[in-house]
Amino acid sequence: MSASAALMTEKKGHVCPPSNAKHPSDRWETTFIYSFICKFTRLRAKVEGLETPMDLENALLSRDSDPIITQILQQFVLNLRPQTRNLSADQITPTVASLLAEYFKTSERTVFWNDDLKLNLDPFDGLQGNFFAQDWDFKLKVLRQLVELQLEHNAEIKNTIDLAWGVQHNKHKKREAQDVPPDPSDPKSKQKLQLNPIGQDTQRKRYWVVDDSPRIYISTNPWKMAATFQTISSTREEYVATIESIKATAPTEPKANEKRSKAELNHLALVKALEDRIEAVDNEINRVAKVRRKIEQRALLQAQAEVRTTRTRRQIRKPDYVYNDFVNSEVCLGVRTTQYCLD
Structure with missing residues (x-):
């Protein structure tokens, strides 16, 4: 060929x-x-x-x-x-x-x-x-x-990932204590480094959060080429409204001797996961507000300092000459002029 x-x-x-x-x-x-x-x-x-x-x-x-x-x-x-x-x-x-x-x-x-x-x-x-x-x-x-x-x-980042996932490049080397994957609560653990959806609803839409801010993203199946992705919450009010919206579409109570489907269980788990984060979201909002106030105060103080250093002041200086005696005055062409006599 x-x-x-x-x-x-x-x-x-x-x-x-x-x-x-x-x-x-x-x-x-x-x-x-x-x-x-x-x-x-x-x-x-x-x-x-x-x-x-x-x-x-x-x-x-x-x-x-x-x-x-x-x-x-x-x-x-x-x-x-x-x-x-x-x-x-x-x-x-x-x-x-x-x-x-x-x-x-x-x-x-x-x-x-x-x-x-x-x-x-x-x-x-x-x-x-x-x-x-x-x-x-x-x-x-x-x-x-x-x-x-x-x-x-980047070597450091690669090592962090390898350690979290338990990757051992030299399999014949005896594993040291520092080679053990971090505890799940560790920021460098596999559980913390992964970005997984916080849950999905009955329509199989995925919900994502990255930090403790009120920001929520929603997407369709990320494994499909035509997957969509968008933001649905950026404030506390929008966060609470999102929870209420998900609750409104929650599945009804099952009949006797009926089990909920996996999709229904996922939907209910999503509501709980988002509700459990409200306290953390409130704490993060307060923290960010404090940081913003400090930045604004620092900027204000800096601006005031610049004004003080650049402001010009009128200086009053005595003249280095003195008129000793008044002699005569006359009016000429409508302008009053004063004549002086120096010693």
């Missing part, structure tokens, strides 16, 4: 249809990136203003040099190229472009893989403006690619 014939008969992989989402909150990639940040980095504790998924979404929407996106990019680059120095906001665009170009040289398929050309296309090629000036879809794709590269190429 000729090379051209082999190419024609080559089986192509499944290609998911493009998303029609109008906001980053309705894209699964945003959840993927935020979940990675929470589980594998300390960025939430280090980056001021990054407290909830909504903060990441607002940063993606900004066309300015956003400090949240800047610090996320800086950390992602350092995780892949630790010795990188050009990380300032005005230099981060060529730095990220150079980093991705290195990985695009291989045959590894990325988000930017072109199936016809059999290579990865450089998303920064012919780019007008810097990274921050692009639309949120472009930023989302680049950040997603950086996350996937870290999961595959």
Whole structure:
């Protein structure tokens, strides 16, 4: 068989249809990136203003040099190229472009893989403006690619995953105490690192939560190419309304000697799981509110300090000359002039 014939008969992989989402909150990639940040980095504790998924979404929407996106990019680059120095906001665009170009040289398929050309296309090629000036879809794709590269190429992250899943590369080596998978309550355990739906309803729609914020996502079967994904709750009011909506569609009580179906049991378990989180959601809302107030107070104090240092004051100085005696005054052309005589 000729090379051209082999190419024609080559089986192509499944290609998911493009998303029609109008906001980053309705894209699964945003959840993927935020979940990675929470589980594998300390960025939430280090980056001021990054407290909830909504903060990441607002940063993606900004066309300015956003400090949240800047610090996320800086950390992602350092995780892949630790010795990188050009990380300032005005230099981060060529730095990220150079980093991705290195990985695009291989045959590894990325988000930017072109199936016809059999290579990865450089998303920064012919780019007008810097990274921050692009639309949120472009930023989302680049950040997603950086996350996937870290999961595959960052040694520390790979070791964390291997340990959590009990992967032992050298099977002949005696397992040490530090090689034992972490306890399920450990943030680095398999149970904590996985992102599984909190439950599903009778229509088999999956419900997802990433942190203790009131944010809830809903999706259809994620294993299908045509799966949909969207946000249904971002505030406490929406969170409670979602629970009530699920309750309203709950299955009725079974008849005598009848057992509930698995779908019905899952629906009821979903309601309980969401209700059990209300206290944690309230605590998280209060925590975020306190952080916001501190940020606002600090910004106010800084603004007041700048006003004090830049405010000009009128200085009153005595003249270094003195008129000794008044001699005469006259009116000339309607203007009163005063004549003085110096000693």
